[in-house]
Amino acid sequence: MPVQESVLETWSQQGSIQQSAATYQAIKKVLEDARAPYHNRAFNVFLQGSYGNDTNIRADSDVDIVICTSEVFYFNTDNLDTAAKANFERRHPGSAQYTYQQFRTEVLSWLTKTYGSDVVPGKKAITIKPNSTRRKADVLVCANFRHYWSFDSDQSENYDLGIVFWKPDGTRIVNFPKQHSENCTTKHQSTNGWLKPTVRALKNMRNRMIDIGVLESGIAPSYYLEGLLSNVPNDRFGQSFQNTFTRCIQYIGGADLTAFTCMNGIHWLVRDNHEVCWASANCSTFLRALENYWRNPG
Numbered sequence: 001m002p003v004q005e006s007v008l009e010t011w012s013q014q015g016s017i018q019q020s021a022a023t024y025q026a027i028k029k030v031l032e033d034a035r036a037p038y039h040n041r042a043f044n045v046f047l048q049g050s051y052g053n054d055t056n057i058r059a060d061s062d063v064d065i066v067i068c069t070s071e072v073f074y075f076n077t078d079n080l081d082t083a084a085k086a087n088f089e090r091r092h093p094g095s096a097q098y099t100y101q102q103f104r105t106e107v108l109s110w111l112t113k114t115y116g117s118d119v120v121p122g123k124k125a126i127t128i129k130p131n132s133t134r135r136k137a138d139v140l141v142c143a144n145f146r147h148y149w150s151f152d153s154d155q156s157e158n159y160d161l162g163i164v165f166w167k168p169d170g171t172r173i174v175n176f177p178k179q180h181s182e183n184c185t186t187k188h189q190s191t192n193g194w195l196k197p198t199v200r201a202l203k204n205m206r207n208r209m210i211d212i213g214v215l216e217s218g219i220a221p222s223y224y225l226e227g228l229l230s231n232v233p234n235d236r237f238g239q240s241f242q243n244t245f246t247r248c249i250q251y252i253g254g255a256d257l258t259a260f261t262c263m264n265g266i267h268w269l270v271r272d273n274h275e276v277c278w279a280s281a282n283c284s285t286f287l288r289a290l291e292n293y294w295r296n297p298g
Helices: 005-011 018-031 049-053 082-091 100-118 177-190 195-211 222-230 241-254 280-295
Strands: 043-048 063-076 119-121 126-128 137-153 156-166 172-175
Touching: 005 195, 005 241, 018 043, 018 049, 018 063, 018 100, 018 137, 043 049, 043 177, 049 063, 049 177, 049 222, 063 100, 063 156, 082 137, 082 156, 100 119, 100 126, 100 137, 100 156, 156 177, 177 195, 177 222, 195 222, 195 241, 195 280, 241 280
Parallel strands: 063 137
Antiparallel strands: 043 063, 119 126, 126 137, 137 156, 156 172
């Protein structure tokens, strides 16, 4: 017997957002302070992750904040032909005087000056520890990234705008959070409001599987669960949560997962040895556990 509808309904509810919203606004104010060493540089601050996309559950604690400089951009021109690359190089010659690393150093310095020992630099984001009025926050420092598809002239260039940052070992990571958020909203509307509650229920189901020991922690990050459901046809959602999960699981079980994309619609969802893709073994492990749990939740 599948998970009861009442349980799924409870799992579908959004977690508290008041303290998370207050945390975001407080840190955003600090990042945008005119006294910051980078204040004369072009940048913007925005939310990403579950709180930014309204898919947060009660167990979610981190607030994911992005500060992105547009003072400089990095790029990928691999899809351009020889003539288009020549057009690009004529339009954008040489190297920028301001770099991502300078920006990150300045942001880290300013956050440390403001929050002191509560600031912990990580491999990806800068963590700000929680206190009685603030949730734990991860501040991702990044720069604009352009993935070019064409460049016919100065007036005709086509690219996807994303973000880029580097890990301490030099690994470059590119992602497209605004496309993710826009596609999440569009899919939610196209499923008559079923997508985001279903994502939240699936995240709680994953947590339950971890709690009872049928799934290891870290196998199925929320980002990939959102991507997984984004590939399911809209008509598989609706009527009830039991009906939605039954039809979604059936569809995913018979689909070619190598053709699935992340929610941003740009990266593949399942690929090995890619920083932003779900490892195929982990995806398979999760789906087996999900199917077994759905049939027999215990």
